[in-house]
Amino acid sequence: MRFGVVVFPGSNCEADCFYVIDKVLREDVDYVWHKEREVSSYDCLVLPGGFSYGDYLRCGAIARFSPVMEAVTAFAREGGLVIGICNGFQILLEAGLLPGAMLRNTSLHFICRFVNLRVENADTPWTNRAAAGQVLRIPIAHNEGNYVVDPATHRRMVEEGRVILRYCDASGEVTPESNPNGSLDNIAGICNEGFNVFGLMPHPERASEEMLGSTDGLVIWESILQHYRERV
Amino acid sequence: MEKRELIYEGKAKKVYATDQPGQVIHEFKDEATAFDGKKRGIIAGKGKVNAMMSDIIFRYLEKHGIKTHHLKLLSENEILTWWLEMIPVEIIVRNYAAGSLAKRLGYPERTEMKAPIVEYYYKNDELGDPMLAREHIRELGLASDEQLDEMTSIALRVNEILRPYFEARGLILADFKLEFGLREGRLLLGDEFSPDVCRLWDAETGEIMDKDRFRRDLGKVEETYAEVLRRVSEEKAGVAVAVYVSPKKGILDPAGQATLGALQSLGYDEVREVRIGKYITLRLEGVEADKAEERVREMCERLLANPIIEDYRVEME
Numbered sequence: 001m002r003f004g005v006v007v008f009p010g011s012n013c014e015a016d017c018f019y020v021i022d023k024v025l026r027e028d029v030d031y032v033w034h035k036e037r038e039v040s041s042y043d044c045l046v047l048p049g050g051f052s053y054g055d056y057l058r059c060g061a062i063a064r065f066s067p068v069m070e071a072v073t074a075f076a077r078e079g080g081l082v083i084g085i086c087n088g089f090q091i092l093l094e095a096g097l098l099p100g101a102m103l104r105n106t107s108l109h110f111i112c113r114f115v116n117l118r119v120e121n122a123d124t125p126w127t128n129r130a131a132a133g134q135v136l137r138i139p140i141a142h143n144e145g146n147y148v149v150d151p152a153t154h155r156r157m158v159e160e161g162r163v164i165l166r167y168c169d170a171s172g173e174v175t176p177e178s179n180p181n182g183s184l185d186n187i188a189g190i191c192n193e194g195f196n197v198f199g200l201m202p203h204p205e206r207a208s209e210e211m212l213g214s215t216d217g218l219v220i221w222e223s224i225l226q227h228y229r230e231r232v
Numbered sequence: 233m234e235k236r237e238l239i240y241e242g243k244a245k246k247v248y249a250t251d252q253p254g255q256v257i258h259e260f261k262d263e264a265t266a267f268d269g270k271k272r273g274i275i276a277g278k279g280k281v282n283a284m285m286s287d288i289i290f291r292y293l294e295k296h297g298i299k300t301h302h303l304k305l306l307s308e309n310e311i312l313t314w315w316l317e318m319i320p321v322e323i324i325v326r327n328y329a330a331g332s333l334a335k336r337l338g339y340p341e342r343t344e345m346k347a348p349i350v351e352y353y354y355k356n357d358e359l360g361d362p363m364l365a366r367e368h369i370r371e372l373g374l375a376s377d378e379q380l381d382e383m384t385s386i387a388l389r390v391n392e393i394l395r396p397y398f399e400a401r402g403l404i405l406a407d408f409k410l411e412f413g414l415r416e417g418r419l420l421l422g423d424e425f426s427p428d429v430c431r432l433w434d435a436e437t438g439e440i441m442d443k444d445r446f447r448r449d450l451g452k453v454e455e456t457y458a459e460v461l462r463r464v465s466e467e468k469a470g471v472a473v474a475v476y477v478s479p480k481k482g483i484l485d486p487a488g489q490a491t492l493g494a495l496q497s498l499g500y501d502e503v504r505e506v507r508i509g510k511y512i513t514l515r516l517e518g519v520e521a522d523k524a525e526e527r528v529r530e531m532c533e534r535l536l537a538n539p540i541i542e543d544y545r546v547e548m549e
Contacts (some may be wrong), residue, residue: 057510057535058538061535061538062535065535094538100540101538101540101541103479103483103484103485103541104486104487105486106484106486106489107486108486108487108490146484146486148483148484148540148541149540150540182484182486
């Protein structure tokens with residue numbers, strides 16, 4: 001399987017994603033520069049975390065107009081797999097590939113710590129290696145992860161199973177206390193209607209090796225591989 | 233405004249009294265002269281170009297802090313100004329060698345000066361407008377040292393303002409002439425600013441875009457004057473825009489909430505709501521004013537605001 005990790009000026013998690021795909025998953029991976037206009041040779045595109053364009057104006061607002069995003073949008077519209085992690089998620093929101101927007105964390109703090117995530121839908125390209133209701137322990141690191149969306153869209157997303165990950169406690173209870181940033185309905189990760197575009201605030205690439213304290217992130221990476229193999 | 237008696241007629245314009253004390257009307261003529269009146273002709277439409285361009289340039293200078301005699305454009309070829317008691321010294325600022333300066337310094341035409349050069353000329357037709365040194369001006373009592381210093385510094389400032397202005401319109405400002413006068417003891421920039429009193433070269437082709445076309449029989453004189461006016465008219469479309477972006481009603485504003493809490497803890501109990509947004513200023517050029525607002529709204533929808541969480545308000549200057 002061939003991954004492309006898209007690099008914007010100000011991205012800073014691209015090397016982590018590249019490392020996990022290359023050294024842990026042992027799959028093909030390239031960096032894709034933000035000026036690139038051709039991405040059709042990839043099986044999955046990763047929009048990594050960071051501070052693209054300094055997060056000026058709004059997180060992801062400028063990155064969303066970089067040349068590569070036209071190609072990413074076309075790729076996604078044709079059903080290509082696109083995962084946006086943290087800042088990558090924010091870019092997907094700004095680009096309109098996923099619904100909603102991000103506000104600042106209610107605490108106004110940059111939060112960098114492990115959180116618990118409940119897998120709400122295990123029948124997706126991103127979570128097929130998990131069981132529904134399984135709790136994943138993966139870190140977050142962000143200042144703007146307070147997800148909002150209009151009530152009608154929210155209702156539809158819940159009905160269609162497009163809310164993929166919710167912040168929860170260690171036992172899997174979705175509680176206000178386990179919500180780190182004020183996100184609507186404890187939402188941590190969502191999909192588009194076709195389930196081929198996935199955005200999440202937690203960083204699976206930071207929880208993919210024992211020595212990092214958790215390998216729960218591998219559930220997501222390996223789900224992508226499994227989905228790919230089943231489809232091929 | 234009533235146009236009254238003719239009080240002055242020069243080579244390129246007439247000045248009329250008005251019913252308003254201290255205000256006069258400059259009527260720009262199509263007649264052109266060169267080489268101290270030895271060459272004469274008509275440049276059709278020149279009066280209009282010079283009046284309208286002077287209006288644009290003087291307003292632009294006023295906006296940048298230069299005090300001028302300008303009040304307003306009255307018609308195509310008439311401008312209302314304050315009446316000035318003119319100081320008979322012409323100030324020339326030169327960025328490039330051209331005409332007499334190239335000859336005087338032995339420089340090839342179009343050599344760029346290391347720094348802008350300021351020259352003084354005696355406004356005196358009988359003497360043929362000779363160049364003056366400071367001491368000559370003092371000797372003739374044409375202006376005080378303070379006035380001359382002030383005129384010099386304003387002239388250099390005008391150069392700093394207009395060089396980039398013309399550059400943005402694809403024109404090199406090679407040199408220009410200014411005249412000053414006094415109104416109630418205050419020094420104001422007077423006269424006109426037009427292709428008659430400056431040298432402009434097209435930045436791309438190097439083509440001469442000023443009165444040298446007439447002086448040197450280069451042809452296309454009328455067309456060139458019209459083209460210069462067209463380019464400076466783009467300034468009219470230059471608009472300043474303010475965009476206010478604020479969190480939508482009903483959308484949580486964590487920064488506003490925190491600030492509200494801080495204000496209340498300082499004892500400002502009357503504060504009931506704080507919303508924190510962004511204030512963005514834009515300056516647009518080369519777009520017509522009536523289209524500008526539509527364009528800015530589009531910019532807001534696409535980039536400056538996120539309509540899911542933010543409202544915006546556009547204020548055109």
